[in-house]
Amino acid sequence: MSYNPVPLVVTGDAWTAANHNIYIRDNFAAGVPAIFTAKGDLAVGSAAQTAVALPVGSNRKFLMALDSETSGLVYDNPYFVSTDSMRNDGYMGDTINVGTYTIVAHDFNSLIPVTAKAINVSISAQWTSANSGYYCRMIKPTCNGNGILVRSMVANYFNDNSGIVGLDDSGQFSIVVAGASCVVYIDIYGYFI
Numbered sequence: 001m002s003y004n005p006v007p008l009v010v011t012g013d014a015w016t017a018a019n020h021n022i023y024i025r026d027n028f029a030a031g032v033p034a035i036f037t038a039k040g041d042l043a044v045g046s047a048a049q050t051a052v053a054l055p056v057g058s059n060r061k062f063l064m065a066l067d068s069e070t071s072g073l074v075y076d077n078p079y080f081v082s083t084d085s086m087r088n089d090g091y092m093g094d095t096i097n098v099g100t101y102t103i104v105a106h107d108f109n110s111l112i113p114v115t116a117k118a119i120n121v122s123i124s125a126q127w128t129s130a131n132s133g134y135y136c137r138m139i140k141p142t143c144n145g146n147g148i149l150v151r152s153m154v155a156n157y158f159n160d161n162s163g164i165v166g167l168d169d170s171g172q173f174s175i176v177v178a179g180a181s182c183v184v185y186i187d188i189y190g191y192f193i
Helices: 017-030
Strands: 042-047 050-054 062-065 073-076 080-086 092-096 099-104 118-126 131-139 148-152 159-166 172-178 182-192
Touching: 118 131, 118 148, 131 182, 148 159, 172 182
Parallel strands: none
Antiparallel strands: 042 050, 062 073, 080 182, 092 182, 099 172, 118 159, 118 182, 131 148, 131 172
């Protein structure tokens, strides 16, 4: 049932039972809260002067715009946003000291939203010595795994790797450097939200 625009009524016009049923009763039946049938329903405009109920999504699904849906919205899994390379001046061929650096993704590059949950990243690292104990890795700060890892297998040669790095609840990732004189390039090619 759709909404019926209420006509202009002036003094002397008769307001009939049919008018009441069309413009009051039927309009209430077509609108909120009559369209709700369950907990979590949302009222969403599906066309001019028309509302539909959007049922609540499954646990941990996100509400996203999708023009192919009747309501224009859908609950779905987080999605990946691909972008041109996002860089940071501090990780574009600079020599990085041995240590662990925890970085907020949004501070690394402001195009990454604070709501991002993971980043798609490539890393290149070079050392002046070949040593399997020299490495550079990118990880989620609370993770003890290898994450994205490159090792110095050949002196003065850039070793590359790429993949997905999770972000913690504060939008942070860590860069761990072992081995002196590590030259690093980091490019982020997108993010998951």
